[in-house]
Amino acid sequence: MPRTFGEVARPGSGSARSAVLVSLRDRGPATRAELARRTGLAPPTITAAVRRLLEAGVVLDAGPSQREVGRAGPPGTRVALDGDLAWVLGAEVGFRTLRVVVCDATGQVRGQGLERLGRDHSADDGLPVLRGLAARVLDQAGGSAGRVVSAGVAVRGPVSSARQQVSQSGELAGWSGLTAQDVAEVLGVPVRLENDANVAALGEHVFGAARGVDTSLTVKLHSGIGAGLIVHSRLFTGARGGAGEIGHTPVDPRGPLCRCGKRGCLDTVAAVPALLDAARPRYGDISVSELLRRVEAGDAGATRLVQDAASAVGDVVANACLLFAPELVVLTGALSRAGRVVLEPVERALLREALPDSDMRPRVVLGELEERGTPLGAAALALMQSGWLPRS
Ligand SMILES: [Zn+2]
Known part of the structure; x- marks a missing residue:
C-alpha cells in the first residue's frame, strides 16, 4: 500500500517534513542547504527531516547539484520527491x-x-x-x-x-x-x-491562471454556465454541494424554460446551446467552433451574440463578487476561446456593478489550461x- 503525503507529513508531528515535501513538489529537487533557505528552517532540522523522508522512501537521492556560484565547499547532494x-x-x-x-x-x-x-x-x-x-x-x-x-x-x-x-x-x-x-x-x-x-x-488554482491566488472565482462558459469558488486556497462546494451553480441565476423572468424547471436562468441566454439557438436564423445549424471562427474573423452578428452572453454572465459574476470578493475571476470553457470578446464585457460588468473601490475589484483573466x-x-x-x- 503506497504511503501518502498525509501519513509522512502529519501537521504537528512532522511540519518540517511537510515543508520539505511541499518545497520539493512545488520547486523541484534541492540540496539540504537549498531547502533550509527555501523553508526558513534551521539546517539541522532540515537534515533530520530529509533523513526521515529518505528512510520512509518518499524522497530519493537525485545526485550532486551544480556548485552554486559564490559558495565555498563541495557541492551538496540533491533530493527529490519520488513521483512514482x-x-x-x-x-x-x-x-x-x-x-x-x-x-x-x-x-x-x-x-x-x-x-x-x-x-x-x-x-x-x-x-x-x-x-x-x-x-x-x-x-x-x-x-x-x-x-x-x-x-x-x-x-x-x-x-x-x-x-x-x-x-x-x-x-x-x-x-x-x-x-x-x-x-x-x-x-x-x-x-x-x-x-x-x-x-x-481547482485545476486553475493548482496548475493554471489562479496559482498562488488565495481566493478566486473560475467561471466555466460551456454547455452550461458554472462557477467554482476557491476560498482561502480550498475548493468551497457549499454545505452539501451545489455552490457556484450561477447558470441557474434568474436573469429574465419571462425568458425560456430552463432544464431545471425555472424560467429565464442565465444558462438559457448565455450557455453554448442558447447561443447556437440564437445563431440559427442567421447562420443555420453551426457548431460552437464555427461560431468562434466567425467571431475571430470579425463577423458582427457572431461577435454580438458572444458579447451579449458574456455581458449577461458578467452581471451575475459581479453579484457573486460582491458576495465573496475574490482576488481573481478566471474565464474558462468553450466560449473563453473568444478571448477579449468575452473578457471585456465581463470586465465592464464588474466596473459597472462592483464597488467603486478598485482595490477590492477582482482582475479578470482567461484560464490557462484550456480543455485540459x-x-x-x-x-x-x-x-x-x-x-x-x-x-x-
Ligand atoms: Zn435553470
Whole structure:
C-alpha cells in the first residue's frame, strides 16, 4: 500500500517534513542547504527531516547539484520527491467526450487521452469506455493500474458532496444518481466525484491562471454556465454541494424554460446551446467552433451574440463578487476561446456593478489550461483525496 503525503507529513508531528515535501513538489529537487533557505528552517532540522523522508522512501537521492556560484565547499547532494510512489487519474465526462489525465504524486502529467461518447450516453455506456481509456493512457505512460491510488471524476451539473452522487438536475441525464462507489467499482480505486466547474476551478488554482491566488472565482462558459469558488486556497462546494451553480441565476423572468424547471436562468441566454439557438436564423445549424471562427474573423452578428452572453454572465459574476470578493475571476470553457470578446464585457460588468473601490475589484483573466483544465482539476482532487496534495 503506497504511503501518502498525509501519513509522512502529519501537521504537528512532522511540519518540517511537510515543508520539505511541499518545497520539493512545488520547486523541484534541492540540496539540504537549498531547502533550509527555501523553508526558513534551521539546517539541522532540515537534515533530520530529509533523513526521515529518505528512510520512509518518499524522497530519493537525485545526485550532486551544480556548485552554486559564490559558495565555498563541495557541492551538496540533491533530493527529490519520488513521483512514482503514487499516480492518480483525473477524468472529465462531457456530452460527447471523455478525457483522462494521469498525474504522478508531484502533479506532473504522465499521460492523457480522449474518447468519443455517443449522443445521450448513459453511465452504463460511459463507464466501460472510462475503464478502457484509463488503462490505455496508463499503459502508454509506462505505468500500471497498481500504481494508481485514487481518481477524481468531473461531471456536468451539481454533485451532492455528502452522498457523493450526481444530482438528478444534472446536464447528463444518463448519469444522474451515479455514485462515487459505482465508479470506484469500475476503476478499482477510491473515487471522488465533483461538479465540472468546481473541478475546473481547482485545476486553475493548482496548475493554471489562479496559482498562488488565495481566493478566486473560475467561471466555466460551456454547455452550461458554472462557477467554482476557491476560498482561502480550498475548493468551497457549499454545505452539501451545489455552490457556484450561477447558470441557474434568474436573469429574465419571462425568458425560456430552463432544464431545471425555472424560467429565464442565465444558462438559457448565455450557455453554448442558447447561443447556437440564437445563431440559427442567421447562420443555420453551426457548431460552437464555427461560431468562434466567425467571431475571430470579425463577423458582427457572431461577435454580438458572444458579447451579449458574456455581458449577461458578467452581471451575475459581479453579484457573486460582491458576495465573496475574490482576488481573481478566471474565464474558462468553450466560449473563453473568444478571448477579449468575452473578457471585456465581463470586465465592464464588474466596473459597472462592483464597488467603486478598485482595490477590492477582482482582475479578470482567461484560464490557462484550456480543455485540459477540468481533467487536471480532477487529478488535483484525487491527489488531495489521497493525501498527496495538502487541502489548503
Ligand atoms: Zn435553470
